Amino acid sequence: MYLVKVYVTYKESILDPKGEAVNDALHRLGYTNVQSVELGKYFELKLAAGSRPVEAQVDEMCDRLLANVNMETYRYEITELEAL
Amino acid sequence: MYLVKVYVTYKESILDPKGEAVNDALHRLGYTNVQSVELGKYFELKLAAGSRPVEAQVDEMCDRLLANVNMETYRYEITELEAL
Numbered sequence: 001m002y003l004v005k006v007y008v009t010y011k012e013s014i015l016d017p018k019g020e021a022v023n024d025a026l027h028r029l030g031y032t033n034v035q036s037v038e039l040g041k042y043f044e045l046k047l048a049a050g051s052r053p054v055e056a057q058v059d060e061m062c063d064r065l066l067a068n069v070n071m072e073t074y075r076y077e078i079t080e081l082e083a084l
Numbered sequence: 085m086y087l088v089k090v091y092v093t094y095k096e097s098i099l100d101p102k103g104e105a106v107n108d109a110l111h112r113l114g115y116t117n118v119q120s121v122e123l124g125k126y127f128e129l130k131l132a133a134g135s136r137p138v139e140a141q142v143d144e145m146c147d148r149l150l151a152n153v154n155m156e157t158y159r160y161e162i163t164e165l166e167a168l
Contacts, residue, residue, distance in 0.1 A: 001119070007126050022127065025149055031141065035085070035130040042091050042126035043106065046119040057115065065109055 001081040002047045002054050006066055006074055009040035014071045041066075046081075054078055085165040086131045086138050090150055090158055093124035098155045125150075130165075138162055 010016045016038055023037040043066055047054060058076050067074040094100045100122055107121040127150055131138060142160055151158040 009126070009128065019127075022149070026129075026145060029145075029148060031131075031145060033132040033134040033141075035132055037130075038128040040126040040128065042093070042124040043103075044093065044122040044124065046121075047115075048117040048119055050117040057117075061110060061113075061115060061118075064113060065106070 002049065003079045003081050004043075004045040004047060004054070004058055004076055005079075006043040006045065006058070006062060006076040007040055008043070008062075008067045008072050008074045009038055011071055011073055040072075086133065087163045087165050088127075088129040088131060088138070088142055088160055089163075090127040090129065090142070090146060090160040091124055092127070092146075092151045092156050092158045093122055095155055095157055124156075 010019075019037045019039040022039060023034060026034045026037065045058075045061075047057070050057065055078065058078065062074045062076070063069055094103075103121045103123040106123060107118060110118045110121065129142075129145075131141070134141065139162065142162065146158045146160070147153055
């Protein structure tokens with residue numbers, strides 16, 4: 001069993017209005033030392049070991065469903081979980 | 085300057101319908117070894133060093149704005165960035 005953590009964020013060139021909004025809100029709350037905020041999505045998947053390598057599967061899942069590769073990038077971490 | 089990565093996810097007891105939807109979609113795409121999906125938010129903040137400790141500030145920002153502490157939990161990682 002694997003625990004996969006996937007982080008999806010906008011590409012550098014894409015405007016992130018929600019991140020901007022959070023940045024402004026933090027400033028209004030007095031946290032004026034905040035320089036920038038980027039907002040992304042975070043997926044935590046549990047996968048049973050299959051017939052294919054996990055990395056290849058996760059790459060494919062990101063490309064086909066989890067991320068909009070036109071304007072988002074993703075990265076992930078895979079941890080093997082102990083069998084109980 | 086600090087880079088802060090904040091992960092906000094639902095508490096265990098809270099139903100995560102979006103995560104369920106992603107889980108179902110992955111199954112339909114043929115990834116039947118996916119056991120569960122949790123969907124959360126991911127914030128990447130850049131902070132200038134202020135008068136207060138960063139941890140205390142980030143805790144407060146999460147409690148006051150970034151997370152709905154009634155149904156979400158958060159965790160974060162703080163990395164000190166090299167001055168350019």
